[in-house]
Amino acid sequence: MDIIAQLFAGLSLGSVLLLAALGLSLTFGQMGVINMAHGEFMMAGAYTAFVVQGVVGDAGVSLLLALPLGFVVGGLLGLLLEATLIHRMYRRPLDTLLVTWGVALVLQQVARDVFGAPNVDVRAPAWLSGAVEIGGLALPRTRLFILALAAVCVVALALALRATPLGRRIRAVVQNRDLAEASGISSRTTDRVTFFIGSGLAGIAGVALTLLGSIGPTLGTNYIVDAFLVVVAGGIGQVKGTVIAATALGLMQAFFEYSTTASVAKVLVFVAVVAFLQLRPQGLVSVRTRSLA
Amino acid sequence: MTVLSALARPGRTRTLAAYGLAAALLLLAPTVLSPFRLDLLAKFLCLAMVAVGIGLAWGRGGLLTLGQGVYFGLGGYLMAMHLKLADAGPGGVPDFMLLYGTGQVPGWWEPLRSPIAAILLILLVPAALAAALGWAVFTRRVRGAYFAILSQALAAAFTILLIGQQQTTGGTNGLNGFRAFFGYDLADPANRLMLYFIAAAVLLGMVAVAHQLATSRFGELLVAVRDQEDRGRFLGYDPALVKVVAYVVAAVMAAIGGALFVPIVGIISPADVGVVPSIGFLIGVAIGGRATLLGPVLGSIAVSWAQTSISEQFPSGWIYFQGALFILVVAFLPGGLASVAGVARRRRTAERSRA
Numbered sequence: 001m002d003i004i005a006q007l008f009a010g011l012s013l014g015s016v017l018l019l020a021a022l023g024l025s026l027t028f029g030q031m032g033v034i035n036m037a038h039g040e041f042m043m044a045g046a047y048t049a050f051v052v053q054g055v056v057g058d059a060g061v062s063l064l065l066a067l068p069l070g071f072v073v074g075g076l077l078g079l080l081l082e083a084t085l086i087h088r089m090y091r092r093p094l095d096t097l098l099v100t101w102g103v104a105l106v107l108q109q110v111a112r113d114v115f116g117a118p119n120v121d122v123r124a125p126a127w128l129s130g131a132v133e134i135g136g137l138a139l140p141r142t143r144l145f146i147l148a149l150a151a152v153c154v155v156a157l158a159l160a161l162r163a164t165p166l167g168r169r170i171r172a173v174v175q176n177r178d179l180a181e182a183s184g185i186s187s188r189t190t191d192r193v194t195f196f197i198g199s200g201l202a203g204i205a206g207v208a209l210t211l212l213g214s215i216g217p218t219l220g221t222n223y224i225v226d227a228f229l230v231v232v233a234g235g236i237g238q239v240k241g242t243v244i245a246a247t248a249l250g251l252m253q254a255f256f257e258y259s260t261t262a263s264v265a266k267v268l269v270f271v272a273v274v275a276f277l278q279l280r281p282q283g284l285v286s287v288r289t290r291s292l293a
Numbered sequence: 294m295t296v297l298s299a300l301a302r303p304g305r306t307r308t309l310a311a312y313g314l315a316a317a318l319l320l321l322a323p324t325v326l327s328p329f330r331l332d333l334l335a336k337f338l339c340l341a342m343v344a345v346g347i348g349l350a351w352g353r354g355g356l357l358t359l360g361q362g363v364y365f366g367l368g369g370y371l372m373a374m375h376l377k378l379a380d381a382g383p384g385g386v387p388d389f390m391l392l393y394g395t396g397q398v399p400g401w402w403e404p405l406r407s408p409i410a411a412i413l414l415i416l417l418v419p420a421a422l423a424a425a426l427g428w429a430v431f432t433r434r435v436r437g438a439y440f441a442i443l444s445q446a447l448a449a450a451f452t453i454l455l456i457g458q459q460q461t462t463g464g465t466n467g468l469n470g471f472r473a474f475f476g477y478d479l480a481d482p483a484n485r486l487m488l489y490f491i492a493a494a495v496l497l498g499m500v501a502v503a504h505q506l507a508t509s510r511f512g513e514l515l516v517a518v519r520d521q522e523d524r525g526r527f528l529g530y531d532p533a534l535v536k537v538v539a540y541v542v543a544a545v546m547a548a549i550g551g552a553l554f555v556p557i558v559g560i561i562s563p564a565d566v567g568v569v570p571s572i573g574f575l576i577g578v579a580i581g582g583r584a585t586l587l588g589p590v591l592g593s594i595a596v597s598w599a600q601t602s603i604s605e606q607f608p609s610g611w612i613y614f615q616g617a618l619f620i621l622v623v624a625f626l627p628g629g630l631a632s633v634a635g636v637a638r639r640r641r642t643a644e645r646s647r648a
Binding site: 028032034085088089092093094095097098099101102103104105106108109112113221225226228229231232261262263264266267269270273274275277278281 | 355357359426429430433434435437438439441442443445446447449450451453454456457458568569572575576579609612613615616617618619620623624627
């Protein structure tokens with residue numbers, strides 16, 4: 001029974017990591033841009049849920065409204081960042097990391113000045129309170145909802161990449177930017193749309209996080225490092241790698257935590273990722289290229 | 294030839310003159326600064342030591358290390374553990390362990406009772422960790438952003454571990470309340486002046502080492518690996534080895550900075566070593582000019598000074614300022630302030646040739 005409880009805890013953690021990392025791997029994969037402000041886009045999504053609840057009142061309606069609104073808020077922030085700063089720096093990925101870190105600092109302080117430094121709570125709707133009993137095991141409904149939400153986001157993103165003209169353009173730019181441009185694809189527009197979607201996914205992740213606890217200005221920093229580890233371990237440019245890596249890291253964290261302590265588990269997960277990169281330096285799944293690696 | 298006229302000349306004389314000027318300023322600082330300000334300057338010098346290492350690894354070698362706080366923290370915590378044990382006396386137990394812990398000194402603390410062992414461990418533990426991580430990462434050609442992310446994850450894991458092991462590390466409070474530094478009373482102003490001079494001398498020594506490394510064959514190889522790693526490999530060099538050495542040197546410099554930070558500031562806690570301060574070390578280096586010799590030192594001291602004076606007046610102002618610095622300097626002036634003269638000169642020549 002314990003094993004199943006750990007399994008659920010791991011999958012649940014994995015689904016949170018997946019939501020946080022999905023958009024990250026999209027923007028990192030396409031543009032090689034490390035967006036350190038991704039965590040703050042999550043924070044913006046979480047505060048969107050807080051504001052929507054303040055306006056609407058009913059917890060259930062506000063959650064369903066906040067999910068699309070969080071996507072739009074995150075996406076617009078991403079679009080703004082791309083248009084003002086990131087597009088100037090595509091040839092300097094490491095510098096982008098530092099610039100977006102500066103953006104992250106500013107956004108955190110804005111949140112602190114607008115909403116106050118103490119954490120705030122967003123009420124979960126009644127239909128998500130309590131737990132589902134399966135074979136003597138109590139599974140919290142909020143956790144199940146986040147699992148389902150992560151699954152929906154993955155399927156939607158995978159379908160969008162695979163079956164729409166936009167997805168085809170995105171994949172073309174990921175595989176070979178110059179050739180895609182030569183075939184008449186506007187990589188400029190594609191980049192912007194990708195950044196909108198990736199940042200929007202961060203907004204959705206932020207809304208989901210309000211179900212798990214109170215939210216504060218530093219919400220993003222708590223998840224961003226783990227989300228980056230998922231992207232590194234999963235390899236870039238493919239949804240599949242991110243899904244597997246997020247699940248694996250979530251499960252590892254849960255099982256290590258069970259046999260040791262939460263803090264030792266973090267260190268063990270880090271060691272495991274470094275060890276895994278010994279076997280596959282490019283991550284689990286990577287787009288084959290002919291560049292020297 | 295006066296120092297100032299030498300500064301205007303290019304090359305070796307100019308480097309020497311700048312170095313001499315910096316040494317003279319550091320020597321004269323105690324005569325003009327109040328003891329409180331001098332303590333602050335000594336703290337800034339410790340942080341600048343980390344910057345010298347980052348200048349070497351990031352500026353020269355292109356290794357964006359977001360986890361120097363780990364090595365700074367290792368040096369600091371090892372020193373703090375030694376000072377705690379020394380304060381407790383032979384066989385004694387540090388005060389905080391009686392409070393949170395079992396009242397017993399754990400086995401892995403014991404070697405730090407000896408001052409010589411403490412100094413050796415301060416140098417060796419960070420070097421070993423940096424060598425292990427660097428070797429594992431660089432020989433598998435994990436590089437660029439991947440390395441940056443791993444170094445940041447290391448900082449996150451280190452902080453979480455420190456907070457989790459409260460009985461032996463002091464948790465979020467960290468280690469503080471030291472009375473003496475290798476037998477010298479820390480409350481005595483004369484000893485505090487001595488600590489300042491030690492920090493100044495160590496920093497100048499590090500700058501000299503960094504200069505020597507940068508101008509040596511190793512330094513040229515490091516720049517070559519930064520700019521064209523594959524070409525360096527085809528010429529028969531091992532880029533991984535070059536990177537590991539640069540990373541280890543940067544780690545040891547950060548550890549020494551951390552070890553001196555502890556007696557000067559009187560506390561080391563997870564807040565000094567985590568993800569946020571680790572990235573914070575970079576901004577001074579970026580402003581001063583990451584690939585220059587004195588740029589990282591001057592930039593780091595200037596940023597520390599700005600942080601202290603801005604947060605004294607506007608508590609939330611500093612974070613906006615720091616964020617803006619990251620955005621403006623890295624996006625629009627990647628060479629740092631050291632490149633301003635060069636950029637202006639190039640622009641002038643370009644205008645002249647157009648006219």
